[in-house]
Amino acid sequence: MKMDPPPKVPEAKADSRAQQARSDLFAQISEFMIRHDLDITGTNLSAVGTALSGANAALAKAFAARELSGDPVDQRWINTVIRLDPETGERISELDVLMDKMEYAMMRFAATARAAATETLEQRGALDATIQKISDPGAEVFQVIALSKAMLERIEGIEKAMERSQAESDALRADLAKARIEADIDHLTRLPNRRAFERRLDAATRDAVREGTPLCVAFCDVDHFKAINDTHGHDVGDRVLVAIAGTLNRSANDECFVARHGGEEFAVLLFGFDKETAWRKLDAIRREQARKRMVNRESGKPFGKVTFSGGIAEIAGPDDARTALRRADEALYAAKQQGRNRIVAH
Template identity: 65%
Template sequence: MNMQSKLEKVEGAAENAHPATRQRQARLDLLERISSFAVRYDFEITGVNLAVICSALSGSNGELAKAFATREMSGQPIDQRWLDTVMRLDPETDARIAELEKLLDQMEYSLMRFAQTAKSAQDETSGHREALDVQIEAIEQADSGEGSQAEVDRIISLSRSMLERIAQAETAMARSQAESDRLRQNLAQARMEADIDHLTRLPNRRAFERRFKSAADEARSKGEPLCVAFCDVDKFKSVNDKHGHEAGDRILCAIAQTLSESANEDCFVSRHGGEEFVMLLFGCDKEAAWRKLDGIRRTQADKTLMNRDTGKSFGKITFSGGVAEVTEDVDPRSALIRADSALYQAKEQGRNRIVAI
């Protein structure tokens, strides 16, 4: 048998392999592609990262697959920041966030109902106690014969025992209600803290996710423009390497203050993660959003930040930004990808600038 015949025989055997064998091999091939992709682009091996990469490379999510392919072909960086952004194209991510919100709502509702039940029970036992008090006083004051005095004493004794038990129940109910109130307050505080970035005190990515969805729905229903912008501190890694992470944290807080000074009912600012911030600009089309963000950029570029530990200047600390109009697309999430691409263009064009696409 010549070499060509041997190859044809091997190929024929592969084609005729049992379906289970082919499925197993396909899974192995997919796992190898996922692991190679994660290693090539230095991604952390987390459940969320692997799920998104799998959705894209397997083709189960067409939008993700397209986003991955476009990014690779364009030569733009594929890193954790970009993956966090494109992750929004995965409906399972939105579903997990929605499920968490649902569980929190259910917990808060259960606490509220428990507090109401405890209060109701406390009011009811209090009413019973007052009625028994009246009955006992009436019995004590009534004229009764000597033969019935023992019976009266027994009723009084039993009634007083009942009152003691009711008083104990009231005390327990009061404690339960106080605990319920405390838990509800703690839940409200935890929920608020879960939406705040602890370094900059700006709303965090979780808060942005929720605000972005509601803002996009509202803008579309009202027919009003809405823009999203990503802002990234220029050359932040070199600042961290030169001055240290504590100084880097202070720079992030300074940038956050510059951005938050513009935050009002027409602008929502949050920290997206790392040295990146994200903004929602309500009632602004792309040109108006660009002008607003470019004004903020110029304000920051005019500042001189000092390292309070050394007394030396950090030099000019600037940021770059990318703007996209959310209401231009049927799917508002695609605006996040376009804004990220615009930010990349701003970096490529020399930093310290705003690009709108």
């Protein structure tokens, strides 16, 4: 039995449906952001849009399960979902590989330029020596000399071009090295950023397993940060982040790596610390921050102490780093639930 082909949808109607689908998705995103009181940021919009559109099945499933459970879909949870995205590590690795390839290509180009410059220099020297040996002033010899001089000029031009290329290659390599450093730095706090933290976490985990030493990871989150921003403005919020970054950074050394992980959250790696000693160290830093008082520069009025909460987990083995991140995040959430301005170890 011959089947009739499905009716064709007019192009204008198809475009109208696509536009309506985009409009509906935008409305869903807006409603979701407002209903859960989420900040309108590029990161939040991307995460919510990806989940609601179904573009990422795992993310869509996580959002649906969260809403069904009745647990809050707040900024804390959104940050957790984004932070624990397994694709993040792959994207960071891809970027590192690309930068390595760029640097290697420029190194090879610089080596080729130096080799070519050396070769042309040797050829010019040999040709110049040959010209000096010629004593017969015949017409043919003069032609040879003229041709040789032209060749020398051409070689000199090549040498200069090679020198310029080598200088440009060296400058590009220097720029790449600078870009590597800048790519790992948070521009507000000047701490290492999430990209640097992810790479350091992987290396630290391998080292801890190889050497048989303990390793802890912690997340620290500024307490009531949204209220600070809403009440005093984002400039004051930035000052708060810089101040807490400074408090944490004073503890940074060979045993403690501190990074800004995103938003009002910081990540800490504690090398050679078990869970108990890591808790004592981080709690001492928390108490130091809690003793400080900050002032609104515009009004001159103090707005009280600014504190942070923290969660700690110990990395138990080579495959435990990601799970430990989740445990540290759960401990941080528990610290918030217990009243903030405290450190909880999971």
